[in-house]
Amino acid sequence: MKICLVLYLVHICRVCDSCLVVCIVGYYKRIAHCCGFYKDTFEQxxxxxxxxxxxxxxxxxxxxxxxxxxxxxxxxxxxxxxxxxxxxxxxxxxxxxxxxxxxxxxxxxxxxxxxxxxxxxxxxxxxxxxxxxxxxxxxxxxxxxxxxxxxxxx
Structure with missing residues (x-):
């Protein structure tokens, strides 16, 4: 299930490789401070x-x-x-x-x-x-x- 979420985030929000590694480890909150993964994306x-x-x-x-x-x-x-x-x-x-x-x-x-x-x-x-x-x-x-x-x- 976590892998599906990660792939979804990568596809929709264009998450970079470093964020992907952080996601797999399980630190989802750190993504918000990385390469442009913002709340605005989901609001759109x-x-x-x-x-x-x-x-x-x-x-x-x-x-x-x-x-x-x-x-x-x-x-x-x-x-x-x-x-x-x-x-x-x-x-x-x-x-x-x-x-x-x-x-x-x-x-x-x-x-x-x-x-x-x-x-x-x-x-x-x-x-x-x-x-x-x-x-x-x-x-x-x-x-x-x-x-x-x-x-x-x-």
């Missing part, structure tokens, strides 16, 4: 920018029907605590909340609706919907998804 992994999705950090399922497209994303590394569309913040987690899945609903290749699967830490998941109205993200309902999907039925 917890934020998803929907305007620039790094497909190496997510599992992606995509469906397209005519002008409508749906992308379903699940984080590979760790759940998200912030969803942004650069430069505005769409959703930020409250304490003990994380986002475990995202549905992105596009119409004519423009992102219209987000559906977030939120885990509040007490074995309870909830869905939150956000709709883009006049270039601003607003908290919405499931009806926003149905309205975008009307194109399929037409």
């Amino acid at each position: 992994l917890k934020t998803l920018d929907v305007s620039d999705i790094d497909i190496d950090t997510v599992r992606l399922r995509s469906h397209t029907i005519g002008r409508y497209r749906e992308n379903i994303l699940y984080p590979n590394l760790q759940p998200y605590t912030r969803i942004i569309e650069d430069p505005c913040t769409i959703w930020s987690a409250k304490p003990k909340e994380v986002c475990r899945g995202i549905e992105l609903h596009y119409l004519d290749n423009r992102l219209k609706v987000l559906k977030l699967l939120i885990d509040n830490g007490s074995n309870y998941f909830k869905n939150e919907y956000y709709e883009k109205v006049h270039n601003e993200w607003k908290l919405s309902t499931v009806n926003a998804v149905y309205n975008v999907q009307k194109v399929i039925r037409e």
Whole structure:
């Protein structure tokens, strides 16, 4: 298990050889003072920018029907605590909340609706919907998804 953690750190954070030796010996705290392994690296992994999705950090399922497209994303590394569309913040987690899945609903290749699967830490998941109205993200309902999907039925 420790070896998997070490390899993960080397891959994600670009840890140098001296840090790798320190990791194997078991002195994890010393890494923070070495070659640039900072808390910021993990904070960046917890934020998803929907305007620039790094497909190496997510599992992606995509469906397209005519002008409508749906992308379903699940984080590979760790759940998200912030969803942004650069430069505005769409959703930020409250304490003990994380986002475990995202549905992105596009119409004519423009992102219209987000559906977030939120885990509040007490074995309870909830869905939150956000709709883009006049270039601003607003908290919405499931009806926003149905309205975008009307194109399929037409």
